[in-house]
Amino acid sequence: MPRTVRLAVIPGDGIGPEVVAEALKVLRAAVGDETRFEETHFSLGAGRFLETGDVLTDDDLAAVASHDAILLGAVGGVPGDPRLANANIERGLLLKLRFSLDHYVNLRPTVLHPGVESPLAAPGDVDFVVVREGTEGPYVGNGGAIRVGTPAEVANEVSVNTAFGVERVVRYAFAAASGRRKKLTLVHKTNVLVFAGGLWKRTVDAVAVEFPDVAVDYLHVDAATIFLVTDPARFDVIVTDNLFGDILTDLAGAISGGIGLAASGNINPDGRFPSMFEPVHGSAPDIAGKGIADPTAAILSVALLLDHLGLADDAERVRGAASDDIAGRDGSTRSTSEIGDAIAARLAPAAP
Ligand SMILES: NC(=O)C1=CN([C@@H]2O[C@H](COP(=O)(O)OP(=O)(O)OC[C@H]3O[C@@H](n4cnc5c(N)ncnc54)[C@H](O)[C@@H]3O)[C@@H](O)[C@H]2O)C=CC1
Numbered sequence: 001m002p003r004t005v006r007l008a009v010i011p012g013d014g015i016g017p018e019v020v021a022e023a024l025k026v027l028r029a030a031v032g033d034e035t036r037f038e039e040t041h042f043s044l045g046a047g048r049f050l051e052t053g054d055v056l057t058d059d060d061l062a063a064v065a066s067h068d069a070i071l072l073g074a075v076g077g078v079p080g081d082p083r084l085a086n087a088n089i090e091r092g093l094l095l096k097l098r099f100s101l102d103h104y105v106n107l108r109p110t111v112l113h114p115g116v117e118s119p120l121a122a123p124g125d126v127d128f129v130v131v132r133e134g135t136e137g138p139y140v141g142n143g144g145a146i147r148v149g150t151p152a153e154v155a156n157e158v159s160v161n162t163a164f165g166v167e168r169v170v171r172y173a174f175a176a177a178s179g180r181r182k183k184l185t186l187v188h189k190t191n192v193l194v195f196a197g198g199l200w201k202r203t204v205d206a207v208a209v210e211f212p213d214v215a216v217d218y219l220h221v222d223a224a225t226i227f228l229v230t231d232p233a234r235f236d237v238i239v240t241d242n243l244f245g246d247i248l249t250d251l252a253g254a255i256s257g258g259i260g261l262a263a264s265g266n267i268n269p270d271g272r273f274p275s276m277f278e279p280v281h282g283s284a285p286d287i288a289g290k291g292i293a294d295p296t297a298a299i300l301s302v303a304l305l306l307d308h309l310g311l312a313d314d315a316e317r318v319r320g321a322a323s324d325d326i327a328g329r330d331g332s333t334r335s336t337s338e339i340g341d342a343i344a345a346r347l348a349p350a351a352p
């Protein structure tokens with residue numbers, strides 16, 4: 001009897017549906033007969049909002065939450081589109097999913113694949129994971145503004161950091177480092193953000209006692225951007241808050257061959273809620289509909305999904321096929337579906 005995995009698929013906006021189609025192609029080619037993915041496709045995003053006025057209803061959320069895992073493309077329209085001014089798709093949909101489903105680990109691995117040209121002069125070994133906190137920080141919507149639109153406007157956006165929230169993600173990061181090269185770098189801005197930074201630093205110091213095999217380092221976020229460019233090999237696992245992690249992982253994508261290769265998982269490690277896998281990039285309205293988006297980030301996100309489901313062999317095969325494809329890229333332009341087809345073909349069983 002094959003295992004059935006109920007997969008919620010949220011293609012989203014812009015290039016989201018284009019890259020998700022390729023990711024699903026690869027997923028279907030990767031898994032053996034012993035696993036069956038039952039897909040439910042959800043029409044959510046800016047497009048859906050413009051049609052119906054809904055962003056994410058309680059029914060939508062409950063339906064998505066009833067699945068075993070989620071694959072998401074990207075959501076969001078053209079920045080500045082006045083029709084979306086009151087929608088706040090990113091907060092009302094993407095962050096609502098992450099918060100409601102308690103995705104407190106936002107896992108973003110960065111590898112410089114063989115054959116990829118990095119813009120760095122001396123990239124060295126680029127192989128690190130950013131463990132970004134996913135449910136707190138400045139993204140929780142704890143803010144407000146007064147006298148909006150006047151010269152006397154005051155706007156606040158408060159970063160929320162709880163001992164509970166920081167400790168659980170820090171613990172996850174230590175465990176991840178322990179299973180890798182045993183180095184954890186906390187990135188924050190403790191010299192200025194003394195309250196939040198103090199909590200993060202004290203938590204790392206306290207949890208470190210339980211992981212004596214893991215070397216602990218600390219960098220202010222501004223210095224971390226320098227070292228990501230000048231010496232990325234110094235990083236193994238980075239743990240950081242929601243905002244810093246968001247910014248650092250776009251940079252991580254850029255130094256490792258481009259945002260089109262950067263995968264991520266929004267993980268609920270407790271398994272109480274389905275985890276969600278998505279490329280790091282957004283809906284890229286500037287290239288949407290042209291068939292030129294790189295689907296590799298979405299495909300590598302499928303590998304993270306398979307890992308999460310305990311299908312490590314299938315995950316490794318997807319990574320291997322993607323890596324082989326990447327290594328063979330010669331600078332000629334292939335379409336989104338040509339790349340997906342080529343990676344899926346590497347996974348197809350050999351003809352007898
Ligand atoms: N997880 C999500 O759903 C995210 C959604 N967004 C939303 O996406 C929309 C666009 O945001 P941007 O700031 O422009 O970020 P973006 O990541 O969509 O695009 C930044 C640049 O990277 C390029 N790019 C992105 N993905 C690519 C791919 N797979 N292949 C080749 N090139 C790629 C784009 O063409 C663009 O030049 C906005 O509405 C934003 O709020 C942004 C980031 C994450």
Ligand SMILES: CC(C)CC(=O)C(=O)O
Nearest residue numbers: 090091094095139246280
């Ligand atoms: C809505 C944003 C937080 C999405 C984003 O940029 C990200 O998660 O990387």
Ligand SMILES: [Mg+2]
Nearest residue numbers: 246247250280
């Ligand atoms: Mg981002």
